[in-house]
Amino acid sequence: MSHSLRWRYSLLILLLALAACGMPNRGRATPAGPTPTLPPLPTGTAKIDARVQLGTGALTIVALGDSLTAGDGDDSGAGGYTSRLEKRIAGVRPGSKVINLGRSGWTSKDLINGVNGEPATLTQAVEAKADIALVWIGSNDLWYLYEYGPEPMTPEAEQEDLRDFTNNINIIIGRLKQSGASVFIALLDDQSKRPVVASPPNPAEPAFSAITPADLALMSVHASVFNRIIKQRASANGAIPVNFEGLDIFTNPATLYDDGNHPNQAGYETIAQIWFLAIEPHFNK
Numbered sequence: 001m002s003h004s005l006r007w008r009y010s011l012l013i014l015l016l017a018l019a020a021c022g023m024p025n026r027g028r029a030t031p032a033g034p035t036p037t038l039p040p041l042p043t044g045t046a047k048i049d050a051r052v053q054l055g056t057g058a059l060t061i062v063a064l065g066d067s068l069t070a071g072d073g074d075d076s077g078a079g080g081y082t083s084r085l086e087k088r089i090a091g092v093r094p095g096s097k098v099i100n101l102g103r104s105g106w107t108s109k110d111l112i113n114g115v116n117g118e119p120a121t122l123t124q125a126v127e128a129k130a131d132i133a134l135v136w137i138g139s140n141d142l143w144y145l146y147e148y149g150p151e152p153m154t155p156e157a158e159q160e161d162l163r164d165f166t167n168n169i170n171i172i173i174g175r176l177k178q179s180g181a182s183v184f185i186a187l188l189d190d191q192s193k194r195p196v197v198a199s200p201p202n203p204a205e206p207a208f209s210a211i212t213p214a215d216l217a218l219m220s221v222h223a224s225v226f227n228r229i230i231k232q233r234a235s236a237n238g239a240i241p242v243n244f245e246g247l248d249i250f251t252n253p254a255t256l257y258d259d260g261n262h263p264n265q266a267g268y269e270t271i272a273q274i275w276f277l278a279i280e281p282h283f284n285k
Contacts, residue, residue, distance in 0.1 A: 054131060054182065054282050058095030061086075062125040062181070064111055064172070065136035068271075069102025073262030080263075084272035092283060101125055107140045108168035122172055126179040133176040134275060136186035136244075138226050141165055143191070145222070146215040147208045153218055161222075166229050173237045183239035184278055187227045192216040194250045195260030207261065242278040244271075 063069050063082045071080020078084060079100065086098040101121040103110070114120040125133055141161070149157050169185075176183045192198060197216060200206045211219070227245055234241045249255045255267035263271060 054279075054284060056284055057093065058097075059089060059093050059131045060128060061089065061096065061098045061132040061134065062128050062130040063098055063100050063102060063134040063136075064121050064125055065102045065134075065186075066106045066140050067102065067104035067262060068139065069100065069134075069136055070104045071100070071102065071268065072104055073257030073259065074265050074268050075257070076265040078265065078268070081268045081271040081275065084269060085275050088272060088276045089279070092280070099125075099128060099130070105140055106137070107144065108137045108165055108172065109141075111137055112168060112171055122175060125181075126175055129179060130181045132279065133179075133181040133183045134186075134242075135172055135176070135183065135239075137172070138165065138188050138230070139191060142188075142219055142223060142226070143208060143211075146211045146219050148210070151210065151212070151215075153215060158218070158222060162225060162229065165226060166233065169229060169233045170237070173233055173239045177237060177239070182282070183234075183237075184242050184275070185230055185234055185239050186242045187230055187245040188223055189244050189247065189250045190220050190223050191250070192220040192223070195256065199260070201258060201260040207259070240278065242275060244274065247274075 063085075067073075069080065069082065071078075071082070074080045080102070082098045082100040082102070086096065089096045089098070101124055103115070103118070103121060106115060106121075110120075111122045112120055114123075145157070145161050146153065149161075173183050173185065195201060196207050197211055231241055233239070249263055249267050249270055250261075255263055255270055257264040257267070
């Protein structure tokens with residue numbers, strides 16, 4: 001093989017190896033020492049069949065999350081997606097109820113530990129002995145990392161955040177499954193595209209003033225890695241991912257509240273329908 005062909009062959013192998021790792025180069029220096037990677041799926045669990053059958057009769061459902069579960073932005077007074085979902089499920093399973101454990105501003109860590117004396121909603125969900133647990137968490141993990149983290153952001157801070165998020169999702173899914181609940185967990189939207197930061201409704205008073213354009217580019221990548229973690233941990237632990245990734249709920253004015261961050265009542269109608277369509281195939285009829 002000529003020198004030129006050997007060089008091209010070596011370059012091809014290098015490019016394939018970089019593509020396989022799944023972590024794009026964002027133009028920052030590689031930290032000293034080995035780069036942390038996501039934990040592998042535990043041996044023997046990658047092929048768990050996550051489908052569940054929800055028996056018959058009324059269902060108890062707990063919904064855990066942040067302001068998107070609490071219902072911020074729903075000025076109809078209906079309380080976000082949970083009340084709308086309850087109506088849909090009760091139409092199929094009379095007497096079913098959805099317990100809303102959403103807390104505005106909470107992170108995945110807060111779900112586990114509680115905040116400022118308020119008890120952990122994960123503990124409350126476990127104690128409820130629910131048939132179904134809905135989990136939608138990670139938005140504030142992203143906001144806080146890029147709002148309050150180092151500026152400029154460092155690869156070390158991002159990797160530490162990924163490790164923490166992976167551990168938190170493991171704990172949340174694991175404890176809910178141990179309580180006997182069938183777990184459905186949401187994939188996240190790309191928050192860097194929400195108007196609250198991408199095109200602030202009130203540029204004079206931005207909601208996240210420390211998040212720079214460079215941070216938004218990093219946040220977009222980080223959100224996609226969060227979703228990779230959610231999918232991986234769901235697969236390993238027998239939970240069911242629910243797709244909110246790539247949808248226009250948080251960019252379409254028809255479904256977005258005027259803060260540019262939360263859904264409006266039409267948005268929550270759409271969200272309730274997405275959750276219902278994920279759950280409904282698992283009903284025993």
